[in-house]
Amino acid sequence: MKIRAMIVDDEPLARKRIHLFLRDEPDLEIVGECAGGAEAIEQIGRHNPDLLFLDVQMPEVSGFDVLRALPADHWPMVIFVTAHDQHALEAFEVHALDYILKPFKLSRFRQALQRARQNLNAQDVKGQNRRFREWLLAQEETAYPSRLTIKSGEHTVFVEVSDVDCIEAAGNYAILHVGGTNHILRETLANLEAKLSPKRFLRVSRSAIVNLDRIKAVQPATRGDHVVILKNGKEFTLTRGVREVQQRLESL
Amino acid sequence: MGSPGIRVVPDILIYLVTMSACVAFAHSRKSQERERRAIELEAHLAQAKLQALRMQINPHFLFNTLNAISTLIHTNPHTADEMITDLSELFRASLENSDDQEIPLSRELELLRRYLAIEQRRFGQRLEVEQNVDPEILNALVPPLILQPIVENAIRHGIESRADFGRIVVHAGRDGNQVKLSVSDNGKKPVDASIMENQRQGIGLANTQARLQQLYGKGQSFSIGNGALGGWTVEIKMPFCPAPNTKPVI
Numbered sequence: 153m154k155i156r157a158m159i160v161d162d163e164p165l166a167r168k169r170i171h172l173f174l175r176d177e178p179d180l181e182i183v184g185e186c187a188g189g190a191e192a193i194e195q196i197g198r199h200n201p202d203l204l205f206l207d208v209q210m211p212e213v214s215g216f217d218v219l220r221a222l223p224a225d226h227w228p229m230v231i232f233v234t235a236h237d238q239h240a241l242e243a244f245e246v247h248a249l250d251y252i253l254k255p256f257k258l259s260r261f262r263q264a265l266q267r268a269r270q271n272l273n274a275q276d277v278k279g280q281n282r283r284f285r286e287w288l289l290a291q292e293e294t295a296y297p298s299r300l301t302i303k304s305g306e307h308t309v310f311v312e313v314s315d316v317d318c319i320e321a322a323g324n325y326a327i328l329h330v331g332g333t334n335h336i337l338r339e340t341l342a343n344l345e346a347k348l349s350p351k352r353f354l355r356v357s358r359s360a361i362v363n364l365d366r367i368k369a370v371q372p373a374t375r376g377d378h379v380v381i382l383k384n385g386k387e388f389t390l391t392r393g394v395r396e397v398q399q400r401l402e403s404l
Numbered sequence: 405m406g407s408p409g410i411r412v413v414p415d416i417l418i419y420l421v422t423m424s425a426c427v428a429f430a431h432s433r434k435s436q437e438r439e440r441r442a443i444e445l446e447a448h449l450a451q452a453k454l455q456a457l458r459m460q461i462n463p464h465f466l467f468n469t470l471n472a473i474s475t476l477i478h479t480n481p482h483t484a485d486e487m488i489t490d491l492s493e494l495f496r497a498s499l500e501n502s503d504d505q506e507i508p509l510s511r512e513l514e515l516l517r518r519y520l521a522i523e524q525r526r527f528g529q530r531l532e533v534e535q536n537v538d539p540e541i542l543n544a545l546v547p548p549l550i551l552q553p554i555v556e557n558a559i560r561h562g563i564e565s566r567a568d569f570g571r572i573v574v575h576a577g578r579d580g581n582q583v584k585l586s587v588s589d590n591g592k593k594p595v596d597a598s599i600m601e602n603q604r605q606g607i608g609l610a611n612t613q614a615r616l617q618q619l620y621g622k623g624q625s626f627s628i629g630n631g632a633l634g635g636w637t638v639e640i641k642m643p644f645c646p647a648p649n650t651k652p653v654i
Contacts, residue, residue: 162567164528165472172478187530188567209464212567235471236463254471343592 155272158184158199160192160218161207161233166254170205170233173261180265189213193221201228203268208234212346220288220350223399227285229271231264289351296349302328302335311335314352317366317384319344321359329386354400356380357391370397441618445505448615452549455611456498459556460491472526487525490518497549505619506545508647509576509583513537516551516574523559530569531559538577543646546583547615554587554609554638562591562635571633582623582641591635609638616642 157180161167167185174180183199186192190213196204208215215232232251249271250264300316302309317329321341328335337344345355355361366382370390373379378390380397390397460466469491476484497515513535520533555574563570571590578584609628616624624642631637 162530163468163472163526165475165526166468168479169471169475172475190567210567211563211565235467254467255474256471340592 154179154181155203155268156181156183156199156201157203157205158182158186158192158196158201158228159205160186160189160210160215161205162187162210163207166207166233169255170261173258177265179269189215189218192218196222196226196228200226202272204228204230205233206230208232212342216288219285223396229268230284231268297347300328300337300347302337304336309335313348314363314365316353316363318360318362318382318386318388329384354397355392356388356397360388362388364401367401370394370401445615445618446503448611448618449503449505449548451611452547452553452615453498453500456549456552457495459553460494460498468526469522476525483525487522490521493518494522505547506645506647507548508542509544509546510542512546512548512551513542513576515549516555519552519555520572523563527563527570531563532569532571534571534573536573536575536577541576541578541583541644543649544578544583545645545647546585546642547619550612550615550640551585551587553612554640557609558587558589558591558636558638562589565592566590573633578644579641581644583644584639584641586637586639588631588633588637589635590631590633612640616640 157174159167159170159182161170164187167187171182171185174182180203183201184195186195189210192206193213196218206215206218213221215234219227219230229249231249233254233256234251235254250267252260252264296313298313300311300313302311311328311330315330317331319329319341320327322336324338324340326337326339326341326344328337341355341359341361345353345361348361352364353361354364362380362382366384367380368383369381371379371381373389378394378397380388380390382388469487473484473487473491476487494515517535524531524533551574555572558572559570562572573586573588575586575588576583609626613626616626620642624640627639629637629639
C-alpha cells in the first residue's frame with residue numbers, strides 16, 4: 153500500500169521541491185497540493201492523506217490553524233517544512249514525527265520520510281496526535297486577544313470577546329452584536345474569524361459568526377438545511393455540516 | 405587719576421575682545437551645529453542600511469529565497485542564477501561603504517527591481533507589481549534606501565497577509581518642482597484599531613521620515629493614508645534636484 157501524501161505551502165517553488173524529491177520514492181503517492189491553509193483543510197477532508205508536508209507560516213490560515221481545524225481522528229502524520237519557526241521545534245517535541253528546515257538536503261528529506269514509514273506501523277499514533285492536539289489548543293488560548301478595540305469617530309470602545317453574541321457581515325462591514333448593543337466595524341468576517349478562538353466561535357455561514365456559548369438550539373429547517381438559534385432569538389442558516397457543529401457543541 | 409584718553413583704550417580693547425569672542429563663539433556654534441547635523445544624517449543612513457540588512461537576514465525572507473533557488477537549480481538553472489545575483493546585489497547595497505546621502509532615483513529603482521524580482525519568483529502568480537515611473541525623473545537625487553523599506557513593508561503587510569493575491573503599485577513622478585514617490589498595496593488591515601494605528605505609524609518608517617526631515621526640512625512631506633487598492637498608500641515628496649551628469653557623454 154502506498155503512503156498517500158499531501159503538500160501544503162504558499163510558495164510554488166517550495167512545493168515543487170518536495171514534488172521533485174518525492175519522484176524517486178515509489179511507495180509515496182501525492183494526492184494533493186495546496187497553496188493555502190483554507191484550501192488544505194478542505195482537501196485533507198476530501199483525500200484523507202496519510203502524510204502531510206506542512207508549511208507553518210502561511211497567510212490567513214497557518215499550518216497550525218490547519219491542524220486545529222481537523223477532527224482529532226482524521227489527523228495525518230505531519231512533517232513540518234518551515235523556514236524558521238520556533239513553534240515548529242516546540243511542536244516537534246510534543247509530536248514526535250519530524251520537521252525539516254528550508255532549504256534542506258535530499259538526505260535530510262529522506263530521513264524524515266523514513267521516520268514517517270516507521271511511524272505508519274507504530275502503535276501510538278493516536279496517542280501522539282492527542283498530545284499534539286492538546287499542545288496546539290493550549291497555544292491557541294494565548295494567541296487570541298481577549299478583547300477587541302473598536303474606533304468610531306473620536307471614541308474608542310473595548311469589547312470583551314466573551315461578551316460578543318454574534319457577528320454579521322454587511323458589505324465591507326461587520327456588525328458586532330454585544331448584548332443589546334451593536335458595533336459596526338470596517339472589517340471582513342474572515343479577518344474577524346482569524347481573531348477569534350475557534351474553540352469559542354463558529355463561522356456558521358458566509359455571513360455570520362456565532363459565539364458557541366450563545367447557541368440555544370440547532371434545528372432542521374426546510375430542504376435539509378439546519379438553523380442555529382441563539383439565546384437572544386437570532387437565527388442563522390447553517391451552511392456547514394450539522395454534525396461538526398454538534399461535535400463542537402458537545403466538546404465545550 | 406589718569407587722563408580720560410587712556411581710559412578709552414582699554415574700553416575699546418575690552419569691546420573688541422568681547423566682540424571677537426562672541427563672533428568666534430557664534431561661528432564655532434554654527435560649525436558645531438553643522439557637524440551635529442552631518443553626524444545625525446550619517447547615523448540615520450547607517451540605520452537605514454542596517455534595517456535593510458536586517459530585512460534580508462530575516463529568516464523568513466532569506467531561507468525561503470534560498471529554498472526557492474535550490475529548487476530552481478534543478479528545474480531552471482538560468483533563473484536560479486539570476487536570483488542569486490539579485491540577492492547578492494541586495495546585500496551589496498546594504499553593506500556598501502559609501503556615505504552618499506543622495507543617489508539617482510534610477511539606482512534606487514534598480515535595487516527595488518531586484519528585490520521585487522526575488523519576491524515575484526517566490527510568490528509566483530500571487531504577487532502583482534506595477535511600476536509607473538516618469539523617465540524624466542530617473543536622474544533625480546533621492547536618499548538611498550528610501551523606497552526599499554516602504555515596499556518591503558507593503559509586501560509584508562500586503563501579500564504576506566493575504567491568501568489570494570497581493571498587488572503593489574509603485575509610482576514615481578514629478579509634481580511641479582517636487583519628486584513624488586508613492587507605494588500602494590492591497591493588504592488587509594487589522595481589525596484591532598490600536599494595532600492598526602501602530603501599523604500605520606511605525607514599522608521602521610520612522611527612520612525614513614527622520615532622514616527626509618533632516619535632508620529637506622520643510623521641502624519634503626511624508627504621509628500614510630488609505631490607498632486606492634484597499635490597503636495603505638505611502639507618499640513621499642521632496643525637492644526635484646537632478647544629479648550632475650558625471651558620466652562623459654560620447
